Amino acid sequence: MRNPPRAFRTETQASAGKPAGVVAATLSRLWRNPTACFGGTLLALLAASAVLAPLLAQHDPLALVPAERLRAPSHEHLFGTDMLGRDLYARVLHGGRLSLTVGILTAVICSLVGLAIGLVAGFSRLADALIMRVMDGIMAIPGILLAIALATIVGGGVSTIVLAIAVPEVPVVVRVVRGVVLTLREQTYVEAARSLGTRPGRILLRHILPNSLAPLIVQATYICGLAILIEAYLSFLGAGIPPEFPSWGNIMAEGRGFVLIAEWIILIPGAFVAATVLSLNLLGDALRDMLDPRTRRAL
């Protein structure tokens, strides 16, 4: 037992901002985990480079300078130039804005929609049978094909690309959430809550929802990484973001024809995609270990 006055102070502080206390504790544990620390720092750098793109890059990412075409990386053009003489450094940093936006938006939409559907499916046997058959149907189609089909039908643009990527990923989240709800539903504390006369809706919100957030957050980091990859595929295949806006996938798609003489056009944005996905996965793995109550106490 700690000495009382000190314990009193720290615990009342924690109670002042209860959710913040949990988040802060998780963040401080993340910081001490080397994997998470590396992933988090890398992701923060990438995000900062995208947000601060207009400050970091002097060149206009859209300005054509035919005389400077296909220049190798140099002091003037850090990442070289593409086949139209545009500065690749500026394009990659600006492209990050689009790619990261697509990734984050997809992850958020998938999580919210998947969470809502998963909670209902896990809690009601009738809805479960119905919902899971629909989800099985969506999952039966290869995600990338479904995304291409959707992107073709609804046309290019950020919002439609996000939709095209999110639809095939929603069933994955639904399955995760539903599985968690099914096990949580049998927990003694849920039965205890029922024995206290708690209404089903309240049990869902108070007991089941907070306990299913941890696996959901982990899933969201993976989906964010996946969405960035799929956006790159789609743009590479020409079904993604219209070419006038630079995105990492787009830049690679345009550099495709020059890969033998100007390999940097593909390699540099490719490295950014790889770094982003890697950092998200590292962060997701660390979060998974940390938020799992069985391993939490060991850390």
Place this chain on the structure above:
Amino acid sequence: MTDANPPVLALEALETRVRIGRASFPAVDGVSLELGQGESLAIVGESGCGKSMLALSVMGLLDPQVARIVSGRILFDGTDIAHLPQHRLRTLRGRDISMIFQEPMSSLNPVLTIGRQVAEVVRQHEGLSPRAARERAVEMLSLVQIPDPRSRAAAYPHQLSGGMRQRVLIAIALACSPRVLLADEPTTALDVTVQAQILELIMSLQQRLGMALVLITHDLGVVAETVSRVVVMYAGRKVEEASTTDLFARPAHPYTQGLLGSLPSRARSEGLRRLRAIRGVVPPLTAPRQGCLFASRCPHAVDGCREEAPALGRVGPGHTVACWRAGELGDGP
């Protein structure tokens, strides 16, 4: 029970059947009992005797896919709650009838602070504001003797020991001052030293708050010091009921005698070198139910015992037993 003190909870020939495959079997088989206002009663029996099923039936917490009440009545304050719809039961549970579960380790939600979990019940049933509910939670935590309750309210369940968690569960169960408390083996999962403390706490709160208590246990040692009346159950049936002193002094049913004989303290006082265990096990739910169900394990069984089930008969004031040979066997085992 006198007429001046009408029962707050009464079971009348309650039968709860459990479905296994296509067939269904009685887990609680025609049990009747009465519990007066502020009275304490223990239900004793080995594992599998239907004690917990009885408690779940009263609470209306049976999984409808598996078990249901097929006949009999559960009277709370004179109204039958056996077949109330769930939404009506919900207002009773936690407010009028509360239950404490066996496992203090898993009965609390790991992601909510304990103060929040106590406050939750009060808000649900009494519609208090969050602030008032939090105050009540702190009061309840201090009532169950949790040291420094105001700061402890911000603790998460994993920061507490088993005994402390059981105290929190008691606080939750009592937060709305229920009139009946069902405690289903509240001390089984705890250390022996903590067990005594928790029992003492439950008993003192029962007296202070004047609520009726049903203590479900398989430990007769627990019963001896706590409750005033005991019901012994065997294979879903009530086989004996007596005041605690009477039961310990003059156990009439061979099963009760067996249970008492297997208590270490009692064996020692009778100068026995070994504990007298009851041979065999409780018959499974699926076993045929003819005659006295204890006959196969009973040292005094005669052929007649296996043919017809004995009815409960009076052997003393407030002392009933269901045994064909209770009269002839007398007191001793």
